[in-house]
Amino acid sequence: MILGVIADDFTGATDVAGMLVQSGLRTVQVIGVPQGPAPDADAVVVALKSRTAPAAAAVRESLAALRWLRAAGARQFYFKVCSTFDSTPAGNIGPVAEALMAELDAEFAIACPAFPENGRTVFRGHLFVGDELLSDSGMRDHPLTPMRDANLVRVLQAQSRGKVGLLRYDTVAHGPAAIRERCAALRAGGVTLAVADAIDNDDLRALAEACAEQPLITAGSGVALGLPAAYASRGWLRPDASAASLPAVGGAAAVLSGSCSTATNAQVLHWLQSGRPGFRVDALALAAEAPVADEALAWARERLAAGPVMVYATSAPQDVKAVQSALGVERAGQLVERCLAQVASALADSGVRRFVVAGGETSGAVVQALGVSTLRIGVTIDPGVPWTQAEGRPLLLALKSGNFGSIDFFSKALSQVN
Template sequence: MSILLGCIADDFTGATDLASMLVHAGMRTVQTIGIPTAPLPAGTDAVVIALKSRTIAADQAVAQSLAALHWLRDAGCRQVYFKYCSTFDSTDQGNIGPVAEALMSALGTPFTIACPAFPENKRTIFKGHLFVGDTLLAESSMRNHPLTPMHDSNLQRVLQAQTAGKVGLIEHSTVAAGPQAIVERMDSLQAEGVGIAIVDAISNNDLLHIGAACSGLPLVTAGSGIALGLPQNFRAQGLLDTKDAALDLPPTLGLRAIVCGSCSQATQAQLADAMARGIPAYAVDPLRLAANEDQVADAMAWASPLLPQGPVIVYATASSDRVKAAQEQLGVERAGALVEEALAEIARQLVQAGVRQLIVAGGETSGAVVTALQVRSLRIGPTIDPGVPWTVSLGATPIALALKSGNFGATDFFTKAWSALP
């Protein structure tokens, strides 16, 4: 077995986002939950290993990522892709910088790029500054993220705080000039001692240029956007012939539910829209969980008679003020862990009750839910909104899963998603 592109994603929703992009760019892609434990299907062009490493201790994130790299190298992958969020979610301690430098060291490469841009979802980089729509990252809702608040829009500064090596910049004027100009700039930066270069991108055409310029890099670090530009390199080398690798998903007949842990503004709007349209919803409260109230049993008693009538929502989504209040009382880690554990167990019991089509909102929540469901690999299907595909778990009881990053999706996501399923 020889894999063209081996990907390491730092959370589960980001992994499905990347896998969807690769599939639609023509690569036969398998997503695994953690390091694969079984052989991949014949003809696999790319594998995306989903880790839950975005917010854990940096040394643990490095260890998990290096273990994934070891598997990918044994599988013969030709290029490695470290995928993180399009909002560059991190802290001054990592984990983007430490993981990137550890992968560079293990691969013996002195240089790589960093480009979280995803213009289709309004994440662009100009002069090294990350924008969310027309707003600088540090002025967006990400400034109030409960785990990785982003207070600086300058990605050079953000990444430099996490790395030992020098961080440089490839400006948009160079990107617009095409792949050869980018390669020449990469060479000059490397000669200046730069280890990682932030790359500007404001359009899909920029991503195609950057992807082409990365053909010779052993390691690429980016959001999912660069996945638009990498398959063309393998096709040009005669290693890839598929033009559309999207697969039809098998039907998953059963009940429907939504489990929502993200507190992003996008998810808050999606939740409000779904509730306004009449979808019943049950709120999980971390303070009640901390008081040992059995909200899992309460949620299931509430959901059981409603499930046959249509989808239900179980959520812990709240405003930033309410999240901060809970964190102040319980501590950030305990508040998050209580909610994740409760939502994961509720999801497991919903599946036991017959749910076979499940939307999960939030990267941390998705990781907890998929782990609780003991899902090991996913088949990638149709896209609901940019960055969010339907997937179906591989195993004895297939479950349709839409793992949605908190910031992704249109306001009507929770109601329109079902129409994309067979």
């Protein structure tokens, strides 16, 4: 193993794993901190559900993942965070990054969530989503981690003990040697974490080359784009052209959507307006103990023979706020996740072998309900979202971050696999 990745949610884990595979790294994703020996792979991604956990719990789980990866022989470590830097003033990006650095005796690390292919760029320390500042994008209304400040230096400093600095674009644009020199200067000036600017893939490759021998990288999936080439240039690996191959599995297909992001709302609407079947899960009905999961299953089983079905809890921001006001944020989310996980398990028993799942929390609940512990990473559907296969089982999963994917993502994904 060359690279050990600690991802703070399940879709983020498949996002970075897909980036590594498309560049030729044989990559395996494991669910939660493993207990046994490491799988045979160049990179192992440990998928945690720590993004919205209390900071102390997130630190504890992340350190356990680091220790397992370190014992398995990884040369470098990567803390995968969301490309929209989802967090709160209390964490968890700062506390986890600093805990990992302390464990590794690392004095310095970059933090770069940029993913230009999906419209996430960082300039002068400010995160843009497309042409908008993060604080002006749909992320400002995220139900769990609303992001109302685009200044990542300020965001990260609020949750970090050490000094946070900025690796500016005018340095990044001059390439790896300039980046290394500036990182050394920042470190000498007492900076322990530096937000790195990046506006295109060349910037990401330059950052990867410059930081390939640092103990820790904190980033979205974008920086991973350049790591396989950086490792190959050092003679650490030979890229594998067949790294993304997965078998056909047959069987029925289903879409499960719990995300309420702007992108997923549009994707669900496109699916329904295209005449495809969808069953809406009502969180208030779940709270009233209505048999929503049973109703969804009965509805889906009647239609599976005719083609893919969708079961969704995706709602507009104003509807989400109304439900959260009535039930509380945590309870509303748990009710929906539990319902969709129950539906996924029963659909698998009914012969569904291809699942497309939207939302990080939903993906985590579904994967756990299906009893999946290891995923092989396959071809990319859209930037940041690959198909995966449950190790040793005829089961394919596409785990989509709520913010990712084209408007026709669901149908596009299912058209790629059999």
